[in-house]
């Protein structure tokens with residue numbers, strides 16, 4: 001076990017940091033308009049930072065999951081909104097599960113920064129309970145016809161394509177779930193906006209699918225493989241989302257440490273007060289723990305295993321730990337921490353969203369509980385009989 005970064009990891013961390021500083025990404029993504037500054041994404045593509053986790057044969061750098069974890073933690077220091085400034089994002093599903101033809105069609109644009117890929121799981125009537133997905137894909141000759149809709153999804157305006165999860169077999173639950181690459185410029189895709197409390201800088205909303213024709217060549221994986229794709233992708237992605245929150249909390253901590261040295265109360269710096277010192281010490285410890293847990297969950301993937309338990313532990317622990325730490329750092333700033341200009345309120349709002357998205361804290365605890373207590377107990381909690389073996393059954 002080696003806790004030191006390799007020379008290559010150090011090089012990439014420095015490259016990401018330089019990019020964030022040179023292009024002032026933190027401020028660029030602070031805008032309240034919920035519109036992505038495309039020039040940042042393009043610049044990242046030009047610098048070769050988008051294809052980091054895409055295999056080399058498709059133009060990427062082929063970095064492993066643990067290295068990506070280190071980079072996402074670095075990104076988080078400049079804001080949770082940087083989550084799709086480096087790396088393939090949800091486009092990683094195409095790199096992993098796409099046909100050779102799909103990879104050639106989409107990955108070059110993804111890597112150069114022209115294309116962003118969204119993911120559509122959540123619907124007006126379903127969220128965590130993916131097996132009850134209502135969006136339906138009916139096969140008609142050389143294409144499918146998709147009807148239904150997705151809601152509460154990120155990047156609805158920016159994404160050129162969405163990986164949409166739909167049922168291809170009514171009543172088949174997880175076994176009937178299939179993934180499709182849907183062109184978001186199709187006139188039968190009707191988009192709408194919703195206003196989230198955080199994660200500004202990116203659009204958020206939903207889209208209705210009015211009998212959208214999707215060629216069979218745009219199906220990702222086989223019919224019924226949607227759940228496998230979801231599970232593998234989110235086993236990776238949700239850990240990155242946890243670790244990006246740790247980065248955000250670490251930068252809040254740096255800010256608070258500086259403040260605690262400078263701000264005086266009762267004749268001396270507030271850092272000498274045990275209430276302040278202990279908040280900093282506790283946050284430093286819990287954030288380090290969360291970071292190590294996250295890197296372990298990614299290392300498990302790099303070793304070719306599934307990370308159901310480790311990934312669930314890492315994501316809920318990282319997001320909740322980061323939230324608590326940022327809140328404590330805000331408290332150290334007193335009333336100044338409550339000002340927008342200090343930036344801590346934004347970090348709180350952003351991290352709060354990631355305690356729900358990509359597997360809510362509660363769901364992830366249920367998943368850990370299922371692995372420890374057994375599937376029968378889990379199924380009885382959900383009031384349903386099992387349809388998948390334990391290592392596969394997993395809700396978002």
Ligand SMILES: Cc1cc2nc3c(=O)[nH]c(=O)nc-3n(C[C@H](O)[C@H](O)[C@H](O)COP(=O)(O)OP(=O)(O)OC[C@H]3O[C@@H](n4cnc5c(N)ncnc54)[C@H](O)[C@@H]3O)c2cc1C
Pocket residue numbers: 118119120121122126127128129150151152153154155196199353354356357358359360361362363366395396
């Ligand atoms: C900022 C943000 C970005 C998002 N981006 C996307 C996106 O890009 N694409 C997308 O498809 N979705 C996205 N979502 C939606 C997100 O994936 C869902 O919110 C999430 O899956 C939960 O679904 P839900 O909100 O419908 O809650 P529900 O599933 O209705 O759950 C309601 C409550 O019940 C709890 N609960 C449900 N099931 C269980 C269980 N088994 N055990 C314990 N507790 C449970 C939940 O934790 C929650 O507290 C985003 C959400 C947010 C906040």
